Amino acid sequence: MKHYEGYLIDLDGTMFRGTDEIQGAKEFVDELNKRHIPHLFLTNNSSRTLEQTAEKLRGFGIEAQVEQVITASLATAAFIKEKLTSRRAFVVGQTGLISALEEAGIELTDQEAEIVVMGIDRNVTYEKITRAALNAQKGAYLLATNPDIKVPTERGFTPGNGAFVELVSHVSGKKPTYVGKPQPFMMEFALQKLGIPREKTIMVGDNYETDIMAGIQSGLDTLHVQTGVTSEEELAKYPKQPTYSVRTLNEWFSHM
Amino acid sequence: MKHYEGYLIDLDGTMFRGTDEIQGAKEFVDELNKRHIPHLFLTNNSSRTLEQTAEKLRGFGIEAQVEQVITASLATAAFIKEKLTSRRAFVVGQTGLISALEEAGIELTDQEAEIVVMGIDRNVTYEKITRAALNAQKGAYLLATNPDIKVPTERGFTPGNGAFVELVSHVSGKKPTYVGKPQPFMMEFALQKLGIPREKTIMVGDNYETDIMAGIQSGLDTLHVQTGVTSEEELAKYPKQPTYSVRTLNEWFSHM
Incomplete structure (x- = not known):
């Protein structure tokens, strides 16, 4: 199994669901921090500022700096x-x-x-x-x-x-x-900010049409998580599959 | 030239244009009244009540009873x-x-x-x-x-x-x-209210896509007037032409 040196992580459906927490999300980010793996949070939500977005993550106990947030805005x-x-x-x-x-x-x-x-x-x-x-x-x-x-x-x-x-x-x-996911501009913007080569970076998200498509179209490996929009059954219908799909991010720790 | 026993008349672009009067509109309705030819006013505008619509016509000196108004509403x-x-x-x-x-x-x-x-x-x-x-x-x-x-x-x-x-x-x-023009329901509703056989009724309006189409699709003869949306040049492009087209309604008096 490939080791990834950088992570781009979707928010809604991946880190939280509206006002509900998602199992494994906090532990996933804690693990990235423990291993000093660079990661950014990417959201198509344009209504919140960077600071409000980081605060929302911290409200779920997820460590997040303003500099790690990329919104579609x-x-x-x-x-x-x-x-x-x-x-x-x-x-x-x-x-x-x-x-x-x-x-x-x-x-x-x-x-x-x-x-x-x-x-x-x-x-x-x-x-x-x-x-x-x-x-x-x-x-x-x-x-x-x-x-x-x-x-x-x-x-x-x-x-x-x-x-x-x-x-x-x-x-x-x-x-x-x-501009937002799955358009290439937002992905290139994020990759440049992350500073890790794309072949060593993985895109993580729940929504096939935005997150997974964004990763595939930008030449990244992709990790689909079944805690949001696209279910396992829906995922099976797409001709181009993500590199990996897990039920929750807890299943991913062993691969880090 | 055929004599028509009933008239269905569009409002915006035919009887007035926003807050501007249209030349010949008042005289046209006066002539219908003088000859006791039944006529109704048909508008796709849904924001005004029947009374407000009749009042708007009267504001241009055009005789109109509430009972003569049919709105899309x-x-x-x-x-x-x-x-x-x-x-x-x-x-x-x-x-x-x-x-x-x-x-x-x-x-x-x-x-x-x-x-x-x-x-x-x-x-x-x-x-x-x-x-x-x-x-x-x-x-x-x-x-x-x-x-x-x-x-x-x-x-x-x-x-x-x-x-x-x-x-x-x-x-x-x-x-x-x-429901509104050019859909058949509004036309059938108007024809029933007018009470004149469709082959003796003519639909009058400026907009090909709504007024003239409505007339054609409901089997009525149509009178296009070049005081609104569809110009003479644009009109020429349509394969199905109205029965008549006039520059202003003043040109129609001799045919009544």
Whole structure:
């Protein structure tokens, strides 16, 4: 069994499930720390800041520094600085996205934006969606933190960021660019920050469509954990399988 | 030239354009009244009540009784009573839709709805959209006043009801049923109310995709007027042409 020198770890469904802890998650991270194996936490959730995300992990007893957290919001701010020339953005999103953009020196504006940036926004209004659509119609780049159409919650599936992005795209006729997992940008951003060669790094997550796809497409080995979205049965249907799949992360200690 | 004994007349783009009057509209309706030709006004706009719609017409000097107005909201309420057995609905929409449903004796509820009814709602919130999606997931019928994805305004294209309906459909996996033009239900509802045989009735409107299609699909002759959405050039591209097309309704008087 291969030994991995770096870990990229998904959060929701892997480290915790909403407000519930996940068996083995804390012990898994403790073991990485004990063995001094570099690791980063990767989340498509754009609503929390880096600090709020690290705090949430610590609330479950999981050791986490702000520097170890990569959110889709952070990756989106980095995408703008690396790939786009404009710095004027109209934002639909919550604190996590707004603060990531502000810290990156992006100017937030209501009108004549050159970029429309969309992340999940539970305070969304008709006027916000309309402004996003109008700015996109006038030629603004349409950038989104993550493509999730629906989010599993205890109430059922609730609308995800991707559902609103598709709406704005439909109205404006503008194609969106997505940054979060499984898109390559967020993965390359994380790999660069981790500083471990990709062939010695493993991507860990519960969701085949985002986490495992992200790893496969970026040429990483992948560890699927059956504590979240993709069950063992669902996993079997995919033609490209993860490198490993475990019931809980407790099963992984012997391989570290 | 055929003489028509009944007229079905579109509103926005045909009788007025937003808050602007349209040349010939008032004279056209005056002429119908002078000749005692029965006519109804048909609109996909679901936000205004019947009375508010009639008032809006009268504001342009156009004679209109409440009984002559058919909105997509009125047709949607009639659809529920005629086609569905349930009377418990969760509504996303404005006054026009809510009052049409209440007057039809539909019970409005937040939870465990058997029907989700959607019309344009400029006070839409994440929670309203979420409840629509959750009710639809649990099996509620997904019914919508009209399918318009975008609405032309002086600001540009703003999101129409269809854009939000598609979002809810996407999240819930439920296919929507649309009631307004060009769907046959609204046309049959109007024809029945008008009481003139369809071969003696003409549908008048500016929008090919809604008004003219509605007429063609319901076996009516159609009069396209070039004062709104579909220009003469755009009209030429459609394989099925309206029976007539005029620049303004002033050109029609000689045919009445």
